[in-house]
Amino acid sequence: DGGITQSPKYLFRKEGQNVTLSCEQNLNHDAMYWYRQDPGQGLRLIYYSQIVNDFQKGDIAEGYSVSREKKESFPLTVTSAQKNPTAFYLCASSINVRLANQPQHFGDGTRLSIL
Amino acid sequence: SQQGEEDPQALSIQEGENATMNCSYKTSINNLQWYRQNSGRGLVHLILIRSNEREKHSGRLRVTLDTSKKSSSLLITASRAADTASYFCATGTHASGGSYIPTFGRGTSLIVHP
Numbered sequence A: 001d002g003g004i005t006q007s008p009k010y011l012f013r014k015e016g017q018n019v020t021l022s023c024e025q026n027l028n029h030d031a032m033y034w035y036r037q038d039p040g041q042g043l044r045l046i047y048y049s050q051i052v053n054d055f056q057k058g059d060i061a062e063g064y065s066v067s068r069e070k071k072e073s074f075p076l077t078v079t080s081a082q083k084n085p086t087a088f089y090l091c092a093s094s095i096n097v098r099l100a101n102q103p104q105h106f107g108d109g110t111r112l113s114i115l
Numbered sequence B: 001s002q003q004g005e006e007d008p009q010a011l012s013i014q015e016g017e018n019a020t021m022n023c024s025y026k027t028s029i030n031n032l033q034w035y036r037q038n039s040g041r042g043l044v045h046l047i048l049i050r051s052n053e054r055e056k057h058s059g060r061l062r063v064t065l066d067t068s069k070k071s072s073s074l075l076i077t078a079s080r081a082a083d084t085a086s087y088f089c090a091t092g093t094h095a096s097g098g099s100y101i102p103t104f105g106r107g108t109s110l111i112v113h114p
Helices: none
Strands: A004-007 A010-013 A020-024 A033-038 A043-049 A065-066 A076-078 A085-092 A109-115 B004-009 B010-014 B018-026 B031-037 B043-050 B055-058 B061-066 B072-076 B083-094 B107-111
Touching: A004 A085, A010 A020, A020 A033, A020 A085, A043 A065, A076 A085, B004 B083, B010 B018, B018 B061, B018 B083, B018 B107, B031 B061, B031 B072, B043 B055, B043 B061, B043 B072, B072 B083
Parallel strands: A010 A109, B010 B107
Antiparallel strands: A004 A020, A020 A076, A033 A043, A033 A085, A065 A076, A085 A109, B004 B018, B018 B072, B031 B043, B031 B083, B055 B061, B061 B072, B083 B107
C-alpha cells in the first residue's frame, strides 16, 4: 500500500546531540513537508521541498536542517542548536506544492524527547 | 501566515449525538480542508471544500463554508466512539512564489462516550 513511513516512532536526544528523523514516501509525490506539533498547538511548518535538491524554510526552521537527495526521502535533522526539541514531528507529502486543491498525506509521526 | 482557529477546543458528547465544530480564518482562501488525528497518530484528510462551494458531504460528514463570514463548520452525524479524535481545519492561499502551504489550527478534541 502507498503511504508515508516515519521512523523511529520514539527518539531520545542527549544534550548537544544531533538526531535525524526519517521520512520515506512511495506515493510518487513531488512535495514533502515537515511539521512540529506541540500539545495544545496546531502544526507548525519547519521545512518543505518541492522537488529533489530543493527545499524552503517554513515558519520555525531555526535549529533544523533537511535534505532531499531522492524523491522518496526527506530526512529532518534536529541539531543541538534547537534548544527545545521535545515535540511530535510529522512528515507529509502532496502531489505538488503548487496545487492548492490537493490533500496532504501524513506519516504517523516521531515523538522526540530530551534525555 | 493566516491560520484557521477551531472552536470549541474540546467537545464531549454521547454516542449517537451529532458533533459540530467550527473553524474561523482571517483572509481569503482557495480552499479549506478538514483533517482528523487519532491520539499519537498522523493526520488523515477528511474533506476539502473549495472557496466557491458552500456545502459538501462525505458519509456522515457535512462541511459548510461561509466565505463572507470567513468560517466553516464540520458536522459529524450519529457519532460513534470511534470518532473520538482531534479535528483540524487547514486553510491557505498561494504564496508569492506560487507555493500553496496550508496552515493548521489548534484543533478540536472530540470525545464520544459509548
